[in-house]
Amino acid sequence: MASLNSIHHLKAFLGRLLGQRDLNTSTLVIPAGTCGRASGADLLIETARQEILDRGLSEKVLVRTTGCHGFCEMEPSVLVEPDRTFYPKADADSMVRIVDAVARGDVLEDLLFKSPETAQPIRSADDVPFFKGQNRTILSHNERVDPTSVETYIENGGYSAMVSVLEQGDPRWVVEEVKRSGLRGRGGAGFPTGLKWELLAKQPNGNGKFLVCNADEGDPGAYMDRSVLEGNPHSIIEGMLIGAFATGATEGIVYVRTEYPLAILNLKMALRQAYELGLLGDNILRTGLSFGISLVKGAGAFVCGEETAMIRSIEGKMGEPRQRPPFPVKRGIEGKPTLINNVETWANIPIIFRMGSEEYAKTGTNGNSGTKIFSLVGKVKNTGLVEVPMGITIKEIVYDIGGGPVGKVRIKAIQTGGPSGGCIPAERFDLPIDYDSLTQAGSMMGSGGMIVMDENTCMVDVARYFMNFLKDESCGKCFTCRKGTQRMFELLDDFSKGKGTLAQLDLLEELAQVVKDTTMCGLGQTAPNPVLSTLRYFRNEYLEHIEKARCPAGVCKELITYSINDKCVGCQACLKACAAGAITGEKKRQHVINPELCIKCGVCKSVCKVEAIDVA
Numbered sequence: 001m002a003s004l005n006s007i008h009h010l011k012a013f014l015g016r017l018l019g020q021r022d023l024n025t026s027t028l029v030i031p032a033g034t035c036g037r038a039s040g041a042d043l044l045i046e047t048a049r050q051e052i053l054d055r056g057l058s059e060k061v062l063v064r065t066t067g068c069h070g071f072c073e074m075e076p077s078v079l080v081e082p083d084r085t086f087y088p089k090a091d092a093d094s095m096v097r098i099v100d101a102v103a104r105g106d107v108l109e110d111l112l113f114k115s116p117e118t119a120q121p122i123r124s125a126d127d128v129p130f131f132k133g134q135n136r137t138i139l140s141h142n143e144r145v146d147p148t149s150v151e152t153y154i155e156n157g158g159y160s161a162m163v164s165v166l167e168q169g170d171p172r173w174v175v176e177e178v179k180r181s182g183l184r185g186r187g188g189a190g191f192p193t194g195l196k197w198e199l200l201a202k203q204p205n206g207n208g209k210f211l212v213c214n215a216d217e218g219d220p221g222a223y224m225d226r227s228v229l230e231g232n233p234h235s236i237i238e239g240m241l242i243g244a245f246a247t248g249a250t251e252g253i254v255y256v257r258t259e260y261p262l263a264i265l266n267l268k269m270a271l272r273q274a275y276e277l278g279l280l281g282d283n284i285l286r287t288g289l290s291f292g293i294s295l296v297k298g299a300g301a302f303v304c305g306e307e308t309a310m311i312r313s314i315e316g317k318m319g320e321p322r323q324r325p326p327f328p329v330k331r332g333i334e335g336k337p338t339l340i341n342n343v344e345t346w347a348n349i350p351i352i353f354r355m356g357s358e359e360y361a362k363t364g365t366n367g368n369s370g371t372k373i374f375s376l377v378g379k380v381k382n383t384g385l386v387e388v389p390m391g392i393t394i395k396e397i398v399y400d401i402g403g404g405p406v407g408k409v410r411i412k413a414i415q416t417g418g419p420s421g422g423c424i425p426a427e428r429f430d431l432p433i434d435y436d437s438l439t440q441a442g443s444m445m446g447s448g449g450m451i452v453m454d455e456n457t458c459m460v461d462v463a464r465y466f467m468n469f470l471k472d473e474s475c476g477k478c479f480t481c482r483k484g485t486q487r488m489f490e491l492l493d494d495f496s497k498g499k500g501t502l503a504q505l506d507l508l509e510e511l512a513q514v515v516k517d518t519t520m521c522g523l524g525q526t527a528p529n530p531v532l533s534t535l536r537y538f539r540n541e542y543l544e545h546i547e548k549a550r551c552p553a554g555v556c557k558e559l560i561t562y563s564i565n566d567k568c569v570g571c572q573a574c575l576k577a578c579a580a581g582a583i584t585g586e587k588k589r590q591h592v593i594n595p596e597l598c599i600k601c602g603v604c605k606s607v608c609k610v611e612a613i614d615v616a
Contacts, residue, residue: 003278007163007285010154017155026061026102029079029143033068033230034223034262035384039075040091047092048078051099061102064152067142067231067266070385071130074113079125079143086125087111116381116403129382133401135363135371136387138347142231147266150273153234159279161353162241166287174246175201178349180357182369187214187305187342188417188446189522190368190435196339199329200247203337209249210338211240213346215256215263216310218302219418220469222449224373225343227385229256229263232347233270237280237293239346242353244291247339252293255310257300267295302419302473306521307340309475320475321521342447344373364390368434372445376402378452379411388433395429398452409454413537417446419466419473420526422533423459442533444526458555459538460545464492466530474523481524484515488531495542496556498549505542509535554615557600561616564591564604568612574604 004010028048032041048063071077074088078098085107087098094111101108112121113128122128146152153159165174179194200209213236217225229236240252256264271293274280282290296314303309304319311332313319332338348370352360361369368390374397377383381403388397394414398404405411413423422443424431431437435445453462471485491508494500512528512535519525535542544550551559564574570588582598585591593604605613 003276005278005286007166007287010159010163010285014154014160017151021155023082027064027081028061028098028102029064029066029081031067031069031075031077031079031142031231032065033142033227035068035072036075036077037262041076043092044076044078044090044095047095048099051096055099055103057099057103061099064146065148066145067147068227068385069143070134070136070139070227070387071128071382072384073382074384083123084125085123086113086128088113129403130384130386130401133396134387135389137351137363137371138228138232138235138344138373139385139387141235142227145232145234147231147233148269150234150270150277153232157354158234158350159238161350162238162245162279164353165242165245166285166289171201171246171248174242174353177357178246178352181352181360182364182367183345183348183352183360184368184435185341186344186348186372186447188444190445193341193345196329196341197243197247200249200337200339203330205248205250206336207334208251208336209247210333210336211243211247211249211252212307212310212314212333212338212340213240213252213254214305214307214310214340214342215254215260216298216305217260217343217447218257218300218305218473219447219449221377221451222375222418222447224375224385224448226260226263228343228347228373229260230266233263233267234274235347235350236267236343237270237274239349240293241279241284241289241291242349243339243341243346245289249339250290250292252291253296253314253333254293255296255298255304255314258297259300264295264297271295301475302469303475303521303523306523309521310340311338318475320477321523323520344448365432365434367436372433372448374448374450376450376452378414378450379406379409379454379457380404380452381406390434391432393430393432394424397433397450398429402452405454409456411452412455412457413453413459415443415451415453415462415466415530416449417444417526417529418449419469420444420523420529421446421449422529423453423462423537424533425537428537442536443529456553456555458496458551458553459534459541460492460495460551461553461555463530463534464489464496467492467527470523470527474527478519478521478524480515481519481527484511484519485524485527487511488515488528492531495545496551497558498545498556500542500546502546505535505546560600561595562593562598562600562602562604563614563616564593564612565614566590566612567610569610571609573607573609574613577603577607579603 078087078090109121144156175197183193184190301319304313306321308321309319328338371387373387413425415423467489471489474481476482512531516528568590575583580599582594
């Protein structure tokens with residue numbers, strides 16, 4: 001790959017790529033992010049390529065391997081361009097049929113996505129309800145770009161924003177454009193990005209400045225940053241290059257957790273390509289800009305998502321936060337001024353300069369502009385990544401895009417913001433989603449995790465689960481965080497076993513407030529959110545556990561009993577599934593559960609097809 005020596009050479013390279021491109025050629029786009037590969041995308045890719053080769057269709061049908069498109073519930077899937085025909089949950093046999101149909105210019109209606117309301121096939125991906133309600137300014141590039149090919153990124157507008165910035169030539173103008181866009185950090189705190197850039201730009205260059213991409217995404221159920229890194233790593237590189245020009249930074253670091261092997265692989269390839277093309281390194285495109293990016297892998301400590309703990313980890317020290325001030329923008333890595341933004345924030349930067357700051361700011365609400373990517377998981381039909389404008393309501397995401405509850409059981413609540421976020425009840429789903437409204441509701445935006453819970457979810461157990469996670473992830477530096485999270489978990493554990501008292505409930509609430517007010521970093525300050533939000537909205541469930549030793553949702557094992565009612569038809573499905581041997585009964589006769597042997601695993605209820613298992 002020849003190095004590009006000037007902006008003119010980059011534009012000429014783009015011209016050659018576009019000259020070789022035929023937008024009318026039929027292309028099988030197969031998402032092969034982590035979710036797609038886990039579902040069988042690799043087999044689809046292999047099958048498609050083999051079929052095309054065997055049929056001699058190489059000139060007529062192409063295959064493009066991309067990152068995740070977002071509709072993880074329907075993986076592995078195939079998108080046919082240019083007409084955007086969408087085939088969900090494909091397999092090797094259907095892939096053979098799809099290749100044949102594309103070659104003939106035909107559409108296989110029996111393989112199309114079916115409308116949930118009418119059961120009629122929907123041909124275009126743009127008309128599928130999951131995609132229709134979104135505004136995909138970032139995720140849409142995952143469909144068009146092969147993450148292992150810098151050429152596909154460039155021919156789809158990649159690095160054009162960097163070129164426009166370099167041609168304009170004024171770093172202060174770049175900072176002002178980011179400020180005018182209204183972009184706020186997508187990592188959780190929502191600090192204005194342009195203001196942070198301005199603070200770094202004002203720091204003396206001295207021995208240099210650092211830019212860091214925070215890809216330490218540790219929230220259970222959240223995978224937005226991973227999918228962007230897997231599917232479009234060059235967007236992060238371009239965003240950081242623009243940031244380097246604006247702030248005078250000379251060194252860049254992408255800090256990514258080692259549990260993301262595909263993201264790391266694609267990022268390494270993208271960095272190598274950028275260096276080979278001359279888009280990273282000394283005197284980039286002979287504009288005088290010098291900037292390099294290196295990769296640092298984190299070991300998976302949740303606290304290293306906090307910027308001062310991350311800095312210590314990058315320096316090879318134990319990942320624990322330090323007191324601020326001085327803030328990293330004044331004294332960060334190796335004592336040098338350091339700016340940290342997360343993956344999604346950096347991915348927004350090229351978009352701002354392609355659209356223009358004023359156009360970008362039209363999306364979203366006042367003070368919360370642009371789109372936000374959420375990972376929608378839990379008890380909802382359509383799980384996956386959704387990219388929506390700021391200000392959209394929770395109800396629109398859960399019911400219009402997510403498709404509502406999986407079965408007949410009603411949705412009870414949604415947990416936003418990761419393990420240190422809060423639980424918002426269904427009656428408040430009209431709440432518009434932005435940084436301020438979620439905080440006022442007792443939750444937070446976080447990096448964008450959304451876990452939907454139905455009536456079969458115990459809110460005491462939810463608080464207990466997240467507090468168990470947070471106590472384990474506390475670095476232990478603050479006494480109130482180290483012991484406070486531990487004691488809160490112990491109290492919640494007592495409640496789940498029917499051993500709690502009303503006095504302990506008051507103690508839990510007081511302790512949560514103390515931990516929130518007295519700890520040093522964001523982990524400790526937000527750790528009480530699961531407790532405080534569930535107490536705020538679901539206090540009655542705590543009282544049921546304490547006063548009646550009863551779990552209304554039938555989750556807490558020590559407070560429930562399994563029995564078989566007269567709906568039992570004696571099919572023996574539960575008897576065969578019971579590992580404890582607690583179920584007895586003859587065929588076609590009502591079975592019985594021995595409470596002495598029952599381990600309350602719930603397998604019997606999950607296999608029963610006639611709703612004969614009662615939980616009380």
